[in-house]
Amino acid sequence: MANTTETVPSKTSRYAHAWRALRHRNFRLFFTGQSISLIGTWMTRIATSWLVYRLSGSALLLGVVGFAGQIPTFLLAPFAGVLVDRLNRRNLLVWTQVLAGIQSLIMAALTLAKVITIHEIIALSAFQGLINAFDMPGRQSFLVQMVEDKQDLGNAIALNSSMVNTARLIGPALAGLVIAAVGEGYCFAIDGFSYIAVVVSLLMMQVPASTIKRAATSMFEQLKEGWSYVTDFSPIRTILTLFALISLMGMPFIVLMPIFASQVLHGGPHTLGYLMGASGVGALISAISLALRKSVRGLTTMIQISAFLFGSGLILFGLSHHLALSLLLMLVVGFGMMQGLAASNTVIQTLVPEDKRGRVMSYYTMAFVGMAPFGSLLAGFLAHRVGAPHAVMITGTFCIIGATWFTTQLKAIRRVMRPIYIDLGIMQNPMEPAMEDQAGNN
Template sequence: MTRFSHAWRALRHRNFQLFFFGQGISLIGTWITRIAATWLVYRLTHSALLLGIVGFCGQITSFLLGPLAGAWVERMPRRKLLLWTQAAAAVQSLSLAALTLSHRINLIEIIALSALQGVINAFDAPGRHSFLIQMVDDREDLGNAIALNSALANGARFIGPAFAGVLIAAVGEGWCFLIDGASYIAVIASLAMMQLRPMETHRARAGMLAQLREGWDFVRSSLPIRSVLLLFCVLSLMGYSFTVLLPIFAAQVLHGDARTLGWLSSASGAGALASAISLTLRKGIHGLPRALQIATTVLAGGLIALGFSHALWLSMALLTCVGFGMMQGATITNTIVQSLVPEDKRARVLSYYATAFFGAAPFGNLFAGALAHRIGAPHTVILCGACCLAAALWYTARLPQIQASLPAPAGDAHGSLSVSTSTAR
């Protein structure tokens, strides 16, 4: 019972409670839209290449704007920023709904609205991640808040796709977009209801370029942060691109429909949820570098095996493993980075975390779509899994140095979030 209570300790903070429940509703809507948009593109084009192109366009804008957005986010109140980004995301989803329900949607409009969502995410991601420290008054609970936030996102990832598959089959994609647009009301209301202590925003002592350089120098000089971000970049490039190919697996490999796509996505979400819950039980960052090594290996093995599967039950089981490894990688990387970065550089350094995902992922989507167009989706995920396995071997070779450069275990056991700036190569 004590261990269970420890896993939920960040929820004792009222502001985090509000965010947790408001964001939970919104994220379910977000996953409904992701599945509906992916199926809509497949229904209109039946092309793996175009699935990859849409995925690329939806995230390349986040890559281009990411570091600049991180420096800009530090100059303004986080809550105000998030209110604007959530409102803009609601407008984007409602626009998709209006075009789809009126039967006027086409590929160009999907690409344009996906690119707009990428712009919103470029500012929303560093703002949302760096806002956690304001919602959790006790800094010792920050790691638990990150893990709970991940559990929330992946609970939505488990529930949302299953709902989306049923809704698409019953009423079509347009209603999915409409539900998502309405779901943003919950998170906007939760942000408005928070009572936050005044927090000084980072005013520019130097120009924007100097701030960007300072954030990059910190990332480059910290061995743990540099190493986990490089690994995360490879995972984002090669390991996470399987999601853009799931409609191909659902329709062509497993001979199913939108409900099959929903089940496959939910299986991945179930593994990701299990991963996030397991991380809520941890009290510190020691042991996380080793867990990241295991997670990468699980992700790689699951992808390779998925390429050989032609049974729905087996594909779902393998995707559960893939989702577990994928989310362990993302959450552990986020936790290590957040635990080691000083407050005055938090948004800038987290923008590099967001860039590692939003930057590598679009190229991964484009690569996966183009390769699947030529050699098929199964062979593509096998190749992607092999690349992740190679990255795991590289990371394993550096693991002793990474663990040695972390703060002392004794301090971590008491929740210390000391900053490491090891320059070891």
């Protein structure tokens, strides 16, 4: 079997460490395939929101569709995490990508035939949510198998975030152009065919058989064990609690973007693309800044700061009625959102043992995606009652409250994390220099 890790040249630029995860062949393949597929995914997200709002004109239905697309993840993610720890992760991801491509092509066919209804959009969104319940924890857990050197894991997560947000920058802008020119159906079609790239990249990978372990205990015992680990281990419990609050109150701002584009800023699909693109630029800047980091140390502080930035950006965005200012604030929102997302992911993946990785990442998926359906409903309800600007201001305030609470927990969770970081070689044992000095004096 070919070696999947290539040697980095001795003479490298001062920023070469920012790309070190790409020396792993499997990760390079994944990075290439996903870069293509994710552009289509973001096109579908924007096209779905615009299609729902065009057909219904209802802020509440935007929330309902978001709820339908995310509630399966909330309900199924813990069980999916157990399966991720028991199955071949690469094969699982191949199936999720194939099914996601089929879902997008069905959306395309119905839309292009001009027969699609809100009920069908809700049903197909729920089907995509079912796929995501297995895909997201599987993909996050598979990163370790793609990047053999755990020291490169944080960089792989940061590069993955960069990839997601490059697509987030290109996809919405491209979707706005395609929707204006030929309609939403072609966005769904492009997305459907884009999944071919990631399926091919997965099939080309060389995954050692030794990394695939079969569980000896029952699924129920594994489920119970995973839940106990997440709830008893304070660093992961605290990070996931903050992340669940941010996902509930903050993340659903995306479902309200068509309202801001059309009613608040008096634009069209191009304006929606610009807003989402600006958020993507901020998120991309965040991901690049994380890729430039050489260590995971200090990331808990970044989680704290990002939550404050995210909440503040949402409040100010709700007050803005000018496109230029709104685009600037979307940069702040995107930066805060991605900084918290990627930093949380990196810390959790660094701390969690391999045999529990799938289950822990399933709870991460629940916090990230699983809480969002309730947030989508809440955002849609608030926008319906008090308007979209006031809705994001309210949700942004709750994000700041969450950041304040997390700040009060930092000292305690760092005390728990320190011995683990020392064991992993991330931090130096403070006793070692003293012992060396004593030995030298002797």
